[in-house]
Amino acid sequence: MTQPAIVAQDLVKVYDTLTAVDGVSFSVADGECFGVLGPNGAGKSTTIKMVSCFSPITSGSLQVAGFDVRRNPRAVKRVLGLVPQGDNLDTDLPVRKNLEVYARYFNLSPMEAKPRIDEALDLFQLQEKADSKVDDLSGGMKRRLIIARALVNNPSILVLDEPTTGLDPQARHLVWQKLRLLKARGVTMLLSTHYMDEAAHLCDRLVIMHRGKILTHGNPHDLIREHAGENVLELRMDKAGRSPAIAAVRGIPDVAIEEVEDLVYVFGGGETAVRIAAEIGDPHRAFLRPGNLEDVFLRLTGRGLLD
């Protein structure tokens, strides 16, 4: 068994008065895609910043690729590929030159860098744009270029901070496809996102954070089974219409009923939920669907707006 790619123990980050990360422990295995989920302000980005040596840790310990982030940030950054949240490409340089200059920061010679840059441009379908200005790229292309840039040092760990925020569905699916390909090649990934489908799609394991703490961790399937049940029944009916249905599921062990304004969610209703949906027979009034990660997320972090 090789050593884990990332080990965080009792990680704490305090900004002046705010405790952004409050005693977080997790470990990411080699070759794994590990997700960090949470609403805005949960501490995801701060965790990512500590792993990528941007933000010094307040207390606890953090090892990345076997190196201590406090003692050896340069060694950590040498084996890390970082895909930041915002676009920070060098707009003074054309596409290919962006990658060349970036490779040079890793002390790669032009000879070493060239095949990697060609490969990264090919992989992200940017070869024809090699001489374009960065400002002329679409949002999706910029994102692809940023991921391509994160690969020029051949990182063993790829850290992605909300990599598809702001992309249209086509661009997002293309990015996912490339990330799956990288994963298949054995690249370890640490991914922060608030898109649940993204996490379900890519992550082997994940943690859900809230107010600086980890609420739960596990693989997406187990988390869905545990917190949302196999199916979720959504009832969109007035009080009179929905009370017989609620009465029918109330006795089921481990069932959870959540009323949100005009909507009632029945989690873990099992066979009874299937029967109720069939009896009402109108999917606009009683909609049965599989449980998903979004259910888990909303149940654990609450439905209130956080900022």
Next chain:
Amino acid sequence: MTAFARKPDLSIGAYRVWQRNRDVLLQLWKSEFAAQLVEPIFVIFALGLGLGQFVVLDNGEDYVQFLAPGILAMFPMFACVFECAWGSYVRLEMQGSYRAVLATPVSIDDIITGEILWGTTRAVLNASYILLVMTVLTPWLHMVQSPLALLVIPAAVIPGLLFAAISICFASIARAMSQFSYFFNLVINPMFWFGGAFFPIDQLPRWAQILGWFVPLAHVTSLYRGLLSGHLHASMLVDLGWLLVATVFFYMLALKGMQRRLVE
């Protein structure tokens, strides 16, 4: 104070940052350079010859000769301030390039040192160019009177480092692009007028002389005046020492300011 005096965390990364800026200049040289090349020539002609007709100096020099060291001190300062104040702020806040570079093995101190070395490079290139122009015009305008003037080129490194570091200090505390007008109007412009380029400081009232002693550009002008005329003076060592001390001080302050700005 211990934090201030800490040893900078430097590596080859500083050179990598310098290389990036060089590559950008090599791409943009047409638009960047042309404007800077003509400006000192205008000043030599407009102030030196135009205004100079009305200025009579005690020692019988032409005004353009008096003006020459000031021009050699000022324009490289502008080149370097433009690069390191405005340019660094754009890379820090607008383009986010510093944060992109920090994801690589390059440290904050590397970035700032690379930027300062680049600003210095621009200053030295600019000083060399102006010296060349002055030398070419010397048969008519007598601005370069001694071969010691060649020493201006290596000497230009020190004010280059100093003005680059001062500019980075300001960029590190600026919160918006609009604040740069304070920097230019309250720091750079007074230096332009009171830096000993246009009139000698030693004929001003005593209080103004004391004030003038704290203007960095005045020491640069004084140093170059000695080199261009070939009349070396012991006070030039004081100028040199003053500049060296100020350079170290502002370099450390620039590192500290950017550490504070970039470490989250």
